[in-house]
Amino acid sequence: MKHRSKYNAQPVVIDGIRFASKAEGAYYMLIRNKPQKVTMQEPFEILSAFKING
Template sequence: MVIRKRRRGKYNAQPVVIDGIRFASKAEGAYYMLIRNKPHKITMQEPFEILSAFKINGKRYAARKYKPDFCFYDGEKLAKVV
């Protein structure tokens, strides 16, 4: 029987749970602690489509998407992405 060690991530980030929310790293959790009581509307892990799907010479390319850790809104307007 071969026992394999669990491989660590590229940046050796350790997950952390704060207020019942699991964050991928301690740094992300610490940033959440700083911003959680701010008056702005904050969303987490909201996906954005950077580039729509397209075709060139009959070859189809998939849409490009980005999922930031935090998005800040000022009313309905996107103010900041972290």
């Protein structure tokens, strides 16, 4: 038996990117040609590494 998602979302692949739902894919299609630079899942550092007690 295939596992169903909580919201019955159907995954979709657009431009080689997998989206969890058709709605996410549609939003990506809407913003991908906008003049501003859009990045997806850009890494960032919240707090630099440090040692405790030393």
